[in-house]
Amino acid sequence: MKWIGLCAVLLVTIVCAGCTSYFSNLQTPQKTLNLNESAVFSQETTQFVATVNGVELNQNAGGSRQVTVRMTVKNTGKGAFSLIGYPRLLDSEGREYPGVNLMFGGISPGGFSTKTSAITLKTDEEYQALRKAAELRVRFQSMKPLPYEGIWALDLPPS
Numbered sequence: 001m002k003w004i005g006l007c008a009v010l011l012v013t014i015v016c017a018g019c020t021s022y023f024s025n026l027q028t029p030q031k032t033l034n035l036n037e038s039a040v041f042s043q044e045t046t047q048f049v050a051t052v053n054g055v056e057l058n059q060n061a062g063g064s065r066q067v068t069v070r071m072t073v074k075n076t077g078k079g080a081f082s083l084i085g086y087p088r089l090l091d092s093e094g095r096e097y098p099g100v101n102l103m104f105g106g107i108s109p110g111g112f113s114t115k116t117s118a119i120t121l122k123t124d125e126e127y128q129a130l131r132k133a134a135e136l137r138v139r140f141q142s143m144k145p146l147p148y149e150g151i152w153a154l155d156l157p158p159s
């Protein structure tokens with residue numbers, strides 16, 4: 001019976017030790033940034049800076065609106081990596097409005113990639129909810145198992 005208890009304690013210790021190193025790489029969401037601020041990410045050898053270059057609002061003939069986001073990612077690390085961004089808008093009630101993925105592709109050290117995404121708002125109610133308070137959240141995924149996330153406060157103009 002002692003051996004079973006000892007094995008159980010040893011197993012828990014091994015699992016917890018593995019979990020500790022795993023969670024030390026966890027990318028927690030950044031603080032909410034202003035649009036003129038850049039998000040800085042670092043995980044092992046992957047290091048990059050994400051910047052929102054501009055946000056535009058267009059109204060379509062059918063009454064829907066489209067928010068266009070232009071973003072640049074610069075590789076500040078020593079290794080190349082491939083990156084995809086998943087942008088979405090969040091209103092004050094936590095509803096999400098997803099956009100078109102940002103396919104940054106492979107980025108060499110010192111290199112950068114600029115891409116554009118469109119987020120469609122189908123109704124005036126969606127737009128008005130985002131006018132009260134909106135966040136642009138972009139989840140970045142590289143070949144690393146854990147994603148990165150940048151959060152920017154967004155102030156949409158009146159229509």
